[in-house]
Amino acid sequence: MSVVGPLAGRSIVVTRPQAQAAPLAEAIVAAGGTPIVFPLLEIAPAADPQPLAEAAARLAEYAVAAFVSPNAVEHALPVLLTHAAWPAGLLPAAVGQGTVKALAARGVTGCIAPTERFDSEALLALPELAAERVAGRRVAIFRGDGGRELLADTLRQRGATVDCITCYRRSGPSDGVAPLLSAWRQGRLDAITVSSSEGLRYLVDLLDAEGLVFLKATPLFVPHARIAENARALGLSNIVLTEAADAGLIAGLRAYNWLQ
Template identity: 45%
Template sequence: MSPCDLHGRGFLVTRPVHQADGLCRLIDAAGGRARRFPALVIEARHHQSARALLAEDWDLVYFVSPNAVTFAHALADARQPWLHAGCIAAVGGGTARALQAFGRPADLVPSGRFESEEVLALPALARMDGQRVLIVRGEGGRGLMAETLRQRGARVSIAEVYRRGCPEVNPQPLLARWSEEIHCVTVTSEQILRNLLAILGTAGRERLINTPLVVIAERTAETARALGFRDVVLAERASDEAILAALCRCGDTARGSL
């Protein structure tokens, strides 16, 4: 059952194409109109170094996203078990579900907000003396996890299995109907936020920053406010259901401004 009625309002979904379906279905089921506008592209990064790292034995392997799981599995040798680890950690529920789908359930998943900070707060990672840890992520990901685990005594390696980019898209059709169709915007990463600003350009900046924005991480909220966004709503979690609940609050704000 939907937490609210979105009353036909329009919500911009900026996730990559292959990750937008779940949220769009929830928006439509709640009486809203999901407008797909991918502001991030994800591509495989085929490096032999990452393939070799994935074939080694590890005390802990940490996956930062569902994409990390999918692209790591694609790199693995199909003739052997694709993970050799005493413990598998996932940043959140979506990543845990991706691991389950590939036959290797996560051993550690935070119960709070799905961020690296929550994973680092797990008691199992408090002391890492001498443990071999592999972090599976995208190219140029955050360094917090690796830095913190090294401070705790771990020997950390990083396998970068995908890269993120900014799609080339003409924003004019979207901007032409922005005031009629877009009442709230969702962004699920800081890079998506910056890409969206770049895609919309000078012509769309004011419209964007004056539209209510839903984010899933406090650091993204802070970035958005620093960039001039007027109304930023922080979802309680990164799940589609939590984003929808935040859109209900965002939608109330948008309806009041009509």
């Protein structure tokens, strides 16, 4: 029986970390396509566990606990809840809805998060993080190594005391890009979805001249304008900006004119 759907006959690369790749891969299958799961970021616990342990010990002292990603929830929350339940007066905050769901799945509800644009700017625009609400209060930000400082810097400017706690670290693909090159050479790689500027930089750095030619000719679906800007800065131009999150990526894939 032939496969039907808007993505029938199309092979789409899913580059989210392994633990977050399944929903988008399943949506691609539901639309008739074939997902190629190729995480551009590998996630591991932070090299130094002490800062997270110390944050757990003083969790009740914080007014707000912000989680930048589902990975932050996965690596921080088990430690934070080892000795006590989530403090009643601690407001959880998240950059995206996937992080809200990850918190809720572990029993932490009442989370504030943007509902349209999913980035630090949108989180900072919420009234709960206005200067009059955070001044003189303590905020914890649970995140990976590196990343943007906008959230922490802005909250400090608003008068908050901010602790940034690294609870996981990121690295590029350990097995190289041979699977992608093989798919390209066989003519069975039609598009790539990218949800991380850092992951995209790893990909560009890993590809040789042949791979870069393939990449530049392949539609790159990205769910945020900042990723699109970074892609252009890396010399890519075949970029499709979609709405946010997995829902935006799959909608963009389904609507794309594959015959153009």
